[in-house]
Amino acid sequence: MMKSFVLGRKNFLFCFSEAGAEGSSIAYSIVETCRANNIKVEQYLTYVFDQIAIINQNDENEIRKILPYSSELPNYLKKDK
Numbered sequence: 001m002m003k004s005f006v007l008g009r010k011n012f013l014f015c016f017s018e019a020g021a022e023g024s025s026i027a028y029s030i031v032e033t034c035r036a037n038n039i040k041v042e043q044y045l046t047y048v049f050d051q052i053a054i055i056n057q058n059d060e061n062e063i064r065k066i067l068p069y070s071s072e073l074p075n076y077l078k079k080d081k
Helices: 002-008 018-036 041-052 060-065
Strands: none
Touching: 018 041
């Protein structure tokens, strides 16, 4: 996990504002949470972008269902162990 921080270090220089830094930190957190939960990152992001358009974004339970640690994610998103 430390390697990802080192690889991202130079990219963090391009966060010119608080909003940019916050957006980068959110994206980075999602990717690292996927990795920690053995989720295929690229497929997961595609799945989330598809789901976000059809779920009720004001419903916390709907949002929780698509988070990287949710037990309700489709099996095709999980890496083989």
